Amino acid sequence: MDERxxxxxxxxxxxxxxxxxxxxxxxxxxxxSEDSSVxxxxxMMPDKSREMWDAGCWLGERLExxxxxxxxxMDLQFALGQxxxxxxxxxxxxxxxxxxxxxxxTEEHAGPELAETVCKEIFGTET
Numbered sequence: 001m002d003e004r005x006x007x008x009x010x011x012x013x014x015x016x017x018x019x020x021x022x023x024x025x026x027x028x029x030x031x032x033s034e035d036s037s038v039x040x041x042x043x044m045m046p047d048k049s050r051e052m053w054d055a056g057c058w059l060g061e062r063l064e065x066x067x068x069x070x071x072x073x074m075d076l077q078f079a080l081g082q083x084x085x086x087x088x089x090x091x092x093x094x095x096x097x098x099x100x101x102x103x104x105x106t107e108e109h110a111g112p113e114l115a116e117t118v119c120k121e122i123f124g125t126e127t
Contacts (some may be wrong), residue, residue: 010097012090019054026054055089056080062102078110086121
């Protein structure tokens with residue numbers, strides 16, 4: 001139980017079940033997006049695109065429930081996109097949601113520092 005939010009910690013299973021329950025709406029929004037980066041990801045890496053979209057939407061809803069500002073939510077959704085290239089978008093989304101619930105913020109933020117960290121994790125070197 002998280003003392004700050006008064007709820008159990010979020011889990012990857014719970015998050016993925018949410019996506020399954022909302023599949024039609026999630027796929028419709030992702031595939032209908034006019035954003036060029038979303039279109040590119042849908043074409044080049046459809047499975048990763050779906051995972052990142054679904055996890056990002058789940059994270060956005062959880063952060064809203066936890067009282068995050070729009071800027072905080074957007075920052076963490078962008079961080080999720082960066083983090084997803086080094087591993088599971090779901091694991092990152094759940095980690096960010098739990099950290100926000102526990103502390104009211106997260107240590108990681110979107111930007112060049114996170115990009116460098118992700119590159120180190122993927123390639124074992126700095127950019």
